[in-house]
Amino acid sequence: MPRLVTVGVDGAPESRAAAVRAAREASLREVPLRLVHVIDWPISTAVPRLDRETAGRWADEALAETLGDVRRRHPHLEITTRRLSGRPAGALAVEAADADLLVLGSRGLGGLKGFLVGAVGTATLIATETPVALVRAADEPENTGPAPYGEIAVGVDIHEAPDRVLAFAFEEAARHSYVLRAIHGWALPPAYRFFPFLDSDGEREAARKAAQMLADLLLPWRHRFPAVSVSQTAFMGSASSQLVRVAAGADLLVIGRHLRGSPLGAHLGPVAHAVLHHAAVPVAVIAHG
Incomplete structure (x- = not known):
């Protein structure tokens, strides 16, 4: 078709x-x-x-x-x-x-x-x-x-199946000859603050694992699109606020779409909702597979 x-x-x-x-x-x-x-x-x-x-x-x-x-x-x-x-x-x-x-x-x-x-x-x-x-x-x-711009930022949720999001981002980057910046926000479990013996070494290990998981997700796409220049950033903190901040220098922000149920029907997830209300650049919203 x-x-x-x-x-x-x-x-x-x-x-x-x-x-x-x-x-x-x-x-x-x-x-x-x-x-x-x-x-x-x-x-x-x-x-x-x-x-x-x-x-x-x-x-x-x-x-x-x-x-x-x-x-x-x-x-x-x-x-x-x-x-x-x-x-x-x-x-x-x-x-x-x-x-x-x-x-x-x-x-x-x-x-x-x-x-x-x-x-x-x-x-x-x-x-x-x-x-x-x-x-x-x-x-x-x-x-x-x-198009005069040269960078796409893509938010990657390493706990979802982000293939559709990454496929769109990599294809757009290849089509326009853009640089692609992959961004993931992570957080420590809520119980972490109740265990003072979990020091900064624990945070560094969590950061290392998050960065490695992001790299592993990106690897097959790097092989599939070798001409696309890719960088990655994994940070601890609010995904929506960091996406908006990091993507401020880009010309397109690609995000996944989660749906949340309620008595009034389905609605956008909190990250997509926040990004759409604060992003200073065009936004592409991709439904997770």
Whole structure:
């Protein structure tokens, strides 16, 4: 089955930035690009006098404007458009099912550097198994040449099966000729603080083991992608805060997605939630296998 890159389009600056990145990714992958606009139907009564015909006209205008912009930048790229009605998260998840990547735009969090991931974005991240890249308007340069950045940071959970996360990160690094920085945060067991005889030697041994486990996970991927320059960092502390800090100098942060259950349904795990609200760079969210 042919692969493609899918992007959600709604006419906002963040959605145009998402389309720019999606087009660049589709071009590098040599696959088609699909622009999707989903009319949230039935439309909320909070939007007076907005009927199906008017909503459809707005959707067509957003798609046409984005299509024209992308075609000017990538005249040889195969592009299709789709206008759908329904619940956006579910529709986007379905449209992303045959895609290599789903790209979504997101607003910034006011004075903070992170993403404002609303109900639709969060629900889409939960609903799809396809990698999702989140970008803001400020993340995408206006030039159409090669991407100017040179480093990907990837958060690695050594206690999970991170193959899908590492596959995406290494493939992106190879595709763009990026340097890849693998990051793992570890913590001592909570009982450690109750045993004063466990001194700094214990911490050093735990640090050594964490670094070795990370190196062991990376080794087969280093062999598979020998041209990718890889560094690794294992640190003791909060995974989310350290990921945000270490990735500040990168141009893409790749993280895994854990789902947590609750009486109100599934939701993102604490690390992904914190990273999305504080990361200053574009973020790719990958569902763990």
